Amino acid sequence: MLAGGPERRVEGMTPTTTTNPAPTRSPRLPPDPAPVPPRRVVAGATDVTKVYGAGDAAVHALAGVTVGFEAGRFTALMGPSGSGKSTLMHCLAGLDTVTTGVITIGDADLATLGDKALTRLRRDRIGFVFQSFNLIPTLDALENMTLPLSLAGRRPDRTWLDQVIDTVGLRARLDHRPSELSGGQQQRVAVARALVSRPEIIFADEPTGNLDSRAGAEILTFLRNAVRELDQTVVMVTHDPTAAAYTDRAVFLADGRIDGELADPTAASVGDHLTRQGS
């Protein structure tokens, strides 16, 4: 499945090693007659490092990462434990700060934002799906879905909300508390929450990590549908090749650096890559 066209296009769009501060708009666009029109980059990291500790004890969780994520695409961030994939996601999502380098969401440079603006950004422009403990136990399913909007004091768009509810198939469980929902249902509520506010980008951190394979497949399907049918942008951290197969693109990290990527990955191609990475 190493189809040349799309992969080259992606590589052209998001060079992994350049130090160009604005790498997301290539002057060579469009490079070839691709079937897909050029896409806007929603989230980007440029030369990002993240160092914990200092001196001899310093640990470089990220050691110079430059990567961009385009609108309307489903990307998997992959790598072994300690590769920095979660750290990168936390930095991209405004949950953590970088040591050096630039993180942008749309036109916003996160380093310039204070806690208030950052919170507003997370609330209005980013959606989250975590591995576990995604929902507020005292709120019911519908309230959890609309939480970011409620925090902003906005009412959800009724049509869109209905569409999301139907997509995740939870209409019958809207007034249930998280404790009354199965693990898969809870993750579906989380996906719905991420979608309801129509964020610019959704970050999913091992969203299927705690689920059985059937429920996991369901969640991944929802995420993929969200991208394909609802035109959302999703970045998913995972270490599971099967999960990565649902995405349009897999970006690999190893030891805090980008270590290659695959377009339209399959479980097999990802597996291959990981095996090579490991060797």
Add this chain to the structure above:
Amino acid sequence: MIATLTLRQLAANKRRLLATAFAVILGVAFLSGTLILTDTIRGTFDSLLAKADAGTAAQIRATSPLDRGYGDSSRPIDAGLVDTVRRVDGVAEATVQVSGYAQILDGEGKAVGSAQTGVLGQNWVTVPALNPFTLDAGRAPTGPGEIAIDRRSARLAGLGVGDHTTVLSAGEPRPATIVGITRFGSVDTPGGLSVVLFDDATAQAVLNQPGQVDSVAVTARPGVSHDDLVARLAPLVGPGNEVITGAALTTEHQDDIGRDISQFGLFLTMFALISLFVGAFIISNTFSIIVSQRTREMALLRAVGASGRQVRRAVMAEAAVTGVVASAVGLVAGVAVAKGLRALLSVLGVDIPLGTLRITPFTAVGSVAVGVTITVASAVLPARRASRVAPLAALREVAQDRSAVSRARMLLGGGLTMAAMAVVLGGRQAASAATVGIGAFALLIAVSVLGPVLARPVAAGLGAPVYRLRGMPGAIARRNAMRNPKRTARTASSLMIGVALVSFLALFAASVKSSGEGAFRDDFQGTVVVDSGAIDASSGLSPAVATGLAARPGVRTVTEQRIAAVETDGSAGFLNAYDTATVATMFDLGTVEGDLSRLGADGIAVEAGTGPDAVRLGDTRTVTFPSGAVTFTVRAIYHHGADTIGNRFVGLPAFETNLPDRLDSRVYVDTDDVGAVSRALAGYPTAKVLTTDGFIDQQNGDLDAVLTLMYALLGLGVVIALLGIANTLALSIHERRRELGLLRAVGMSRAQVRSSVRWESAIIAVFGTGLGLGIGVVLAWAMIGAVGIGASAGLVVPVGPLLIVAGVASLAGVAAAVLPSRRAARIDILAAVAGA
């Protein structure tokens, strides 16, 4: 092993146990501080009095069926007795002792000292061994125009040797020159008393009658025992008199002062116990939360083989260690509290001599025992719950204190509340204040048991407007207040107690004021009250005041009132004496059966009773004066005005026959010219000239002063309750940190987090305040009925003050949330959401 575990737990939970410890420390500090202070005061007075009486071998005085206070006399004795006893073999020296009411004026004409702080006139005893006073400056008074005064009064009034002043007494005001400044043993004056000393003859003339003295004291020749001396003197003192040893006199004085100190101590101790009671809820709450947060850990212990009993013991041991440490700290803090209270009292005019504070073994052991017992007892239920944790719980996902409200609790709480209400209502019906009090205590506990049943619906109701007002943070506040009814209820209960007591006091006082005011306006037919502020027969206004007023043009009627502490038919209380010729004109007594003018010295007027209490003319009442019991015949029955003038009174001749002091506590005047009364009394600064409104204001002001003190003392309980709220919130926030992290991640701002915690606290505080107000209203209504105040006025609900109580308590709830809410807002999002 369990011991090691307990210590490790304590070390790991220092912060969580801090609130528990603080509640115990504050309560124990208050308790031990009170005990230390009262022991210190008692000890100081005991040694002062022992030294003062040290030289006295024996004292001769009139017998008295009543306990007498320091300086009180029952009946004067013949001054000639001193010459008789002086000749007795074994007597070295002898002196007369004369005491009574005397008070001086300062340079601006204001009275020095007051009836409240104590005023006393005495003779300067020329026998040094028998004179408790020593000269600090100047010389002893000799002759009718000289006096010595105590050093404290001299300092406060800015008077010194050589200054001229005026002496107020039962007679006309008289000029005097200060020739000496005295001390009393090691202090300037005992207990803030203002003392005026005269030579023997002047003292008799001013304080008593010439030739009459209160007692005679003697010293013994070397080798003569006091008991022997008493035996030799006894046959000579005459009927109705007695001889006691100096030692017995000292004990009597010490007991007398001791009784006052004990009452004062008991008053303070009551508030210390209330604080500890409030603290018990906080301790129980903290341990419950800690136990629930440690469920997994305890389950693990069970899984590896610890018995339920061992787990329970570990929790109890933790409570015990906390209790011991906190109580010990509390005891030490109690020393500071005692010093603070002493400083406060000194500001209020009660001068307590500086000396080392006395910490008796009783205080130390008792305070610590109370602190430890309350801590351990409050941990019993949480510990039992801990012992019931199933080993399997270790394997489950976070098990939090998500206790549902059981049906058993609903029944038990409901039943207890009904039972307590029945006791309260029964107390009202039976007119028994004690029963209402017991019912009040039971009601507070019953409502605390019922609390969790109420918590969820009430929090939901209270939270509804918050939701509407504050949106999602409000909704989260409301749900958090509802999610754990037991925790919410226990937290609210501690505040409930304080608010219940404060609102009870406010309501009760308002009703007392209102009924007193209503009755006075209704009953009083005159226009002016001349008030001395006297609280018994030992001080007051010279009868010359009344005589002078009666002679003034424009004054229609003058009525004197005197007051004395006596026993009537065996029960202690105050008895009033009025000028019988005018009392029925000055006050509306309704229909008067019999004849007030025929009361004489052995007749009494009594309020008409009903049913079994009905009074008939010719019935008798036995009044025990300090000088002896006297049988009075009911010669008049009145049907109105008892709220103002008392439910019985005698004529002035009855007091003059049976009491040595002839002082008016008040003089009521009917005149149109209030200014003239004021001008006429310019020379009597202790006489306050008040209009009806002014008099009511003064009465209310006196009550307000007491109320303020009680509110301040209850304030400690409220502070402890607020600490409890803050602690519960902090523990809850620790428990919910992942949830908070998630909220922050999906876009809750710090301000919204803070607002959410504040509103949760407000809901809990309003819940506790509401319960407290409700209970306060019920108890005040019951108590007013029980003590029979204001049958006409009934329960007066002072809306303003109650709103203030409710507002302050609720705002304080918000204030308690300030620190926890900040902590919640600063939670590390990443640690919370990534700590999967």
